[in-house]
Amino acid sequence: MPGHRKADCPAAPQARQGGGxxxxxxxxxEYGHLRFQCPNKRVIKCRxxxxxxxxxxxxxxxxxxxxxxxxxxxxxxxxxKRCRAPPSENTNGGSWGDSGADPGAAPTGDWVDGSASAGGANWGDAIVVDGW
Structure with a gap:
């Protein structure tokens, strides 16, 4: 129905019943509202x-x-990153922000040996502009 936003749509169940x-x-x-509408104090729970x-x-x-x-x-x-199973289609090769890497470990891979494949560039190819 033209002339209104989805949140204000009279045909949408959320609009008729209070958002959530x-x-x-x-x-x-609890049911009946969403987190951003919650009247209760925010609960922080450790995973x-x-x-x-x-x-x-x-x-x-x-x-x-x-x-x-x-x-x-x-x-x-x-x-x-530590999974031994072949990558599944929904993980995009493990790029969900899940490094699984030891932050104290020495860097490895393309950027270390200078053979980066991203456009043939590597860190040694940086351009210095105005002394940066």
Missing amino acids: AGQQCFNCE NCDEIGHKANECSKPKDWSRVQCNNCNSYGHTV
Whole structure:
């Protein structure tokens, strides 16, 4: 129906019932509204230890790898980058922001040996402009 926005559409069930009717809030887990509409205080829950009040990257407990699910093979205990299964179509070769790499490890690969294939360029080919 022309002349109105989707959010204001009288034919849409969400518009008739308050925005998130029938959908579960990811904050309080109640039904009838969405997280951004939640009247309750925001709940921060750690995905590592399930305690309330901090996020997984702030957790003082050791990482529980048994809870980590691979986005490639759907098994638990590893990430896409460490998956031994062939890449599935939905992982795009493991580029979901899941490095799985040791941040303290020495760099390896194309950028180290200067054989980068992205347009034939590598870090040594940088152009210096105005002293940068």
